[in-house]
Amino acid sequence: MKKGKNIFPVNLAKKLGNEWSTLGLLLGLEWSQVNILRDQHSHNLLVAIQAMLQKWLDGAGDKSTEERKQQLISALRECGRVDLAEDIRSGRIADGCRLPAGATANLTTRMQTLTIQPSERETSSSQPAVYPVRSKVGHALIINNIKFPTVRGENRKGMKKDSTALAAVLQDLGFDVKVKIDLSSYEMKDAIRKFISKDHSQSTCLLLCVMTHGKEQEAMGTDWKGVGLHKDIMLPIIKSDNIPCPKVFIMQMCRGKKRDVGVQKVRWGVDSAAAVDAAAMEVKDDSDSDSSDEEQSTESVDWVEVCSKLAPTDVDYIVTWACAEEKVALRHPKQGSVLIQKVVEAFGTYGKEEDVATLFERVRRNVANVEGCLKEGNTEIKVKQSAQTKTNLLGKLYFKSSSSSA
Structure with a gap:
């Protein structure tokens, strides 16, 4: 040349x-x-x-x-x-x-018009009730930012236990797990790019878990620069032509600065004896805001039902957030975060038999049953947390087939 x-x-x-x-x-x-x-x-x-x-x-x-x-x-x-x-x-x-x-x-x-080929997603005259279980469960990436050297007092104590425990339970389920600790904003984006480029063609699904501080619509790198939750983390994975399998997202971070102090009421369908964990947890809040929703413009369109192999873009994923919008997420300085503890419990006990949406329903219920205790000087404040799940799955997603060995 x-x-x-x-x-x-x-x-x-x-x-x-x-x-x-x-x-x-x-x-x-x-x-x-x-x-x-x-x-x-x-x-x-x-x-x-x-x-x-x-x-x-x-x-x-x-x-x-x-x-x-x-x-x-x-x-x-x-x-x-x-x-x-x-x-x-x-x-x-x-x-x-x-x-x-x-x-x-x-x-x-x-040039002759070329139609983009549809993904390898299973299609039929109607969407499948159950996603196919492939030859391997898939790739999992855990990003856990613990130390923030540029901002005093923002280190997230107890979070190392979260990534260790989650990696262990995912490996037991059959995932190929990579754990990345303390990434800058650039390193987070680079890790996402490399994760996308892996071979997902024979995977049942992929899983991405991000644990860090949140700020408005961003996840914070250790350099205290934000990475767009939708723009830089979720959308590149959801829309990638290289990933035909369903996507599972777990976001352990705050979505605001408000604390959920709970209300006195009886919840239908919940045993009052189990409504609160036996021992209240002494917790801290990860107090930077983080909102997952980006403001979108809307427009009216006419539509008709068609039979097509093309699949809509914004499908085949499920995301669980640690807390409700505008609220803080809770973590214990030694035991780790409430959400990840409950994910590990649910996945470890039921991950080989229940579908993912049911697993996250179990997680949300167990998170809601936790009562935390924040100490501010001589004052103790009881706090609650409500995890949220958004699902765009079109069928049931299992990590393992019913015939897989436990």
Whole structure:
């Protein structure tokens, strides 16, 4: 390759498939950039790939040709296309020149329209009642930020026990678990990118758990910089073409600064003797705000029922939050957080027989049964916590099949 020549392997675009968005992330594009390209060229896969490669080149102007080539080879290998990485390395895919200005847009009118292939999600005339149990349970990533050196008094004591206990129960269920401790905001985003790029094709599901301080719509890195809960953490996973399996999210963080002091009332269907744990927990609150909901614009559309292999984007995931909106999440300085303790109990006891939605229902019930005790000087304040679950699953999701050995 001649030095100074721009890499634009036009033939590469024709060989890439639905992994193109993962490749874009590995090349350094932001998820918002990839998502815009996906929306702009939703029915032209080849055009979307060409535009992604061009945007990468536009942002790599200070790199030499060889540096760009090595970056592309590395990204292809990491997203599972070792064959194409070798083709680039050996020169079997010839290097082309940078597309001239406007060429990407013009391709739309000159190229045959290519329909993006549907995901490998199980489909039928109606959505399945139960998601398929694959050959492996799947990958799990636990991010646990404990120490915050730039902000005095914000270290989260007791949280090391949470990630250790959760990792153990997930491994027992069959997950391939990675635990990341004390990540900066950049390192959190990088860990998400690498998690997306793993091979999820034979997984029953994936699981991501983030434990940290929360602030408005962000999860805090150890550098006290926020990572967007939807934009940077959940949406890249939900919308990734590389992940056909259902997604399970567990978010252990505050969603506001208000404390739930509880109310005196009898709850239907709950045994009053079991409404409060036998011993009240002495807890602390993780007092920075964290809201999961981003303000969305709405518009009215006409719709008809159609028979299609295309699946809606915002499905096949379930997320459980430690607390209700605007409220603080509770943790014990030695025992860990209330939510993760109850997740470990439920998954450890019932994870091989109950579906995930039922497991989280059990978690929410057990979290609600805990009564905490906050000490402020000589004053003790009793506090409660209410975990919340949002599910967009279209069927029951089990970690194990009914025939799996315990």
